[in-house]
Amino acid sequence: MHNSLTNLIEKFPLIPYLQRAEPVFWLNNQVNATQEFPFTMDIVYDAEARLKRFAPYFKAAFSEIRDWEGIIESQVMQTYLESAFQMKIEGNLLLKCDHMLPIAGSVKARGGIYEIIKHAEHLAIRHGLLSLEDDYRKLNDESFRQFFKNYKIAVGSTGNLGLSIGIISAKLGFNVTVHMSADAKEWKKQLLRNLGVTVIEYEADYSEAVKQGRLEAEQDKTCHFVDDENSLDLFAGYAVAALRVKEQLEAQKITVDQEHPLFVYIPCGVGGAPGGISYGLKQLYGPHVHIFFAEPTQSPCMLLGMMTGLHDEIDVKQIGLTNVTEADGLAVGRASKFVGAQMETIVSGCYTVEDSFLFTSLRQMYCREHIFMEPSAHAGFFGPIQLARIGAAYIDSNGLKPFMQNAHHLVWSTGGDLVPNEWRDKYLQK
Incomplete structure (x- = not known):
């Protein structure tokens, strides 16, 4: 590490609070500055077009997506959870229900599935088996599964990315290996194995699983590695969500402008999904969207980076944290450099949340609204609370105070639909 811990603490007085695993609220003073990106929104429009081409295939291959006409999407709904925390949130509280995303039941469905279908399309076109004008339902034929059997997919994951990659790759016919970190929940490994996916477990954390996945792919020309830390395809797939949310908010007559600010709170692990979503939202809404990343007190890798x-x-363990949390998808010690660099002018700030809050919120949400989300998905709910409690400086410096009663707070859910009943009971009892 370039700087000694003492120098870092002198420079960044928030570090001792992080070291004590206290919830913190960090504001990014670079937000909305000018930045040149190494890509444009074209990658997002391209991703949306490809997902639409694949919609007939999804509809044929996955019964749970037929109601959505083959589009991998979730609803935006009103939520009333603030009353459970005896808080008055100024404005309107909304939930982006990515815990219900078809096929993979988590935010990772868009990006993970997108990267695999892009790879599959490329292979099929290169071998003369598919053209862009075809009806993509043909990909559900046995002949295509036999073709894709000649190719491998590898990924390192703490859980939900591995699920989305494993589910779609196995369905298409690829040989797929998911390298799972120690944090990954047992039911996720079992679900993958039931689909014929090879799951390799590590005692170490997320970084080791990714390293091994990368190594496997480097040694095999037929293997495509899904790089959660650096993949532009994952990023583009996640960013499609922003286009969809804009349509959904417009359909609900929700305006986003200077007088109607939009606040978005997204749980963050290595950064891929929240990064892609945030890039898309910022491109669409500019300074009128205010995005905050949520991380566990023991794994604030994006905040620290x-x-x-x-x-x-820098790794969270270098400041004395454990990187152990019940929010398995957020148990990442070292953030993506690629995503962190893109977020420098996009994210308004990051905050940390204790595991105990995640379970309180999980129980309240289930009891009051009969909605079940994984613990990590509840990190988003702490955002509006912290903004109301200690975010006055941000609201004042951005001239938002007169407009807060018109604000919309969008809490971005991450996973939950595939959690088996016995695991739901365990979470609810915590």
């Missing part, structure tokens, strides 16, 4: 500017060169 962005605040210090060190990105992937």
Whole structure:
């Protein structure tokens, strides 16, 4: 590490609070500055077009997506959870229900599935088996599964990305290996194995699983590695969500402008999904969207990386944290450098949340609204609470105070639909 811990603490007085695993609220003073990106929104429009081409295939291959006409999407709904925390949130509280995304039941469905279908389309076209004008339902034929059997997919994951990659790859016919970190829940490994996916488990954390997945792919020309830390395809697939949310908000007559600010709270692990979503939202809404990333108190890798500017060169363990949390998808010690660099002018801030809050919120949400989401999905709900409690400086400096009663707070859910009943009971009892 370039800087000694003492120097870092002198420079960044928030670090001792992080070290004590206290919930913190960090504001990014670079937000809305000018930034040149190494890509444009074209990658997002391209991703949306490809997902639409594949819609007939999804509809044929997955019964659960037929109601959505083959489009992998979730609803935006009103939620009333604030009353459970005796808080008055100024404005309107909404939930983006990615815990219900078809096929993979989590936010990872868009990006993970997108990267695999892009790879599959490329292979099929290259071998003269598919053209862009074809009806993509043909990909559900046995002949295509036999073709894809000659190719391999590898990914390193703490859970939900592995699920989305494993489910779609196995359905298409690929040989797929998911390298799972110690944090991954047992039911996720079992579900994958039941689909014929090879699951390799590690005692170490997320970084080791990714390293091994990368290594496997480097040694085999037929293997495509899904790089959660650096993949532009994953990023583009996630960013499609922003286009869809804009349509959904417009359909609900929700305006986003200076007088109607939109606040978005997204749980963050290595950064891929929240990064892609945030890039898309910022491109569409500019300074009128205010995005905050949520991380566990023991795994604030994006906050630490962005605040210090060190990105992937600093690990949460270097400041004495354990990187152990019940929010398995967020148990990442080192953030993506690629995503962190893109977020420098996009994210308004990051905050941390204790595991105990996640379970309180999980229980309240289930009891009051009969909605079940994984613990990590509840990190988003702490955002509007923290903004109301200690976010006055942000609201004042951005001239938002007169408009807060018109604000919309969008809490982005991450996973939950595929959680088996016995695991739901365990979570609810915690």
